[in-house]
Amino acid sequence: MRRLFTFLALLATALAPLARASDLTALETRWLQGASPVVLHARQTLALPLDIVVQPQDAPGAAPLALGFADGRCKLVLSLRGNPEAQRQLDDIPPDLTSAALELMAAHELGHCRRYLDGAWYRLPAGFTAARAPATLPADLQQAWLDMRSTRREEAYGDLVGLAWTREHHPEHYGRLHAWLTAQRSADLIPGSHHDTLAWLALAAAPGSFQAGGSVFEAAEQLWRRGLAD
Template identity: 60%
Template sequence: MRRLGALLFSALALLPAGAADLTKIEQRWLQGAAPVLEFARQHKLPLDIIVQPNPLPGVAPLALAYIKGRCKLVLSMRGNPEAQATLERIEPELLDAALEMMAAHELGHCRRYVDGAWHGLPAGFSAPDASVVSPELRATYLGMRAARREEGYADLVGLAWIEQRRPREYARLYAWLRAERERDLLPGSHHDTLAWLDLSRSGVARGADSIFGAAQPMWTAGLAVED
């Protein structure tokens, strides 16, 4: 509890002068994410918490940015109905586990940034053929494909966290994540990670030393079938 209090204080300290204290929903998300935040601290990942003080319509409640060599876990929950709606789509007994999984997903993004691998491909893979789209859309198309790959990797990191820390809840958390990805799905879009979820139904990579090491082989396997 003392560590959680320190995390909440750190988040509050990042708010602009005069902003209100953390809301109950912000506290709830951070409470659920606390084990992942502690993991990041122990492994010396450069992670800060930022709480957006003003409403930002259409922004994800939880996201990650990378600024000047540091990862920023960004909470955009004020005036954002999706923050509460997300919690309501989770079975109450799975809430802490789901919040951990979502935080671990963002930690997967952080790891890729810190490693200098963001939007990169492993050896043996090349960028997709963009000749199938018009020239004016090629940059957008390639950016979307790259973002989808990163989301796929991060989903696997989140699942690896659950597999290693909460294995009895893996099947139910996997089903919840898949339902989230299939909700309002636009095939081929940034959050269409089904190619990787198809591979991870029964687990990610048991016995791996880290959540990142667990995700990597299955992520690479998914690159070959993502279309």
């Protein structure tokens, strides 16, 4: 009952003036309920400027859960209406892992939020040098290649934050959720593309791969740097 009251309070705070909780679909409510522990932690413990945006229009083909950034605030955006991908993603999760998997996905977006707030988006840490685009690529594709590598790094960091959250909050499910995330990243994989984070996931195969103590961001940073070095 306490979780229900907390969740309803979160909805009332997050969605007014966007919408009343009664305006939400069952699917939107389920996604929000799953993300709520991460959102509450971000706001109450980490004091991150995080808003929730539930898209009221149909959004076929959009990522069901994504992170935007505007006016110095992170926007956790749900695009679920008219979007079959939203239900498909839920259906791909074993039922007993649904809540923990939704938390992992929300924590992934929280990793993006932290990078935006730090002004570090697309930037390499000190001591690392960005690769040059292959000279064989046409000039108009070289920037696209560099952007793809940068996106891949950011996606890897987000995945590691999600797994660090799982290690801290759902250690009993870590192995299965790591396998689920690896399967998601392996599906229709183009090696080296935007969502090819498998090299980093391999480093995080066991929960003990993360250093103990510190925030989920600090835990992710340590493995992320190892992946960059390799």
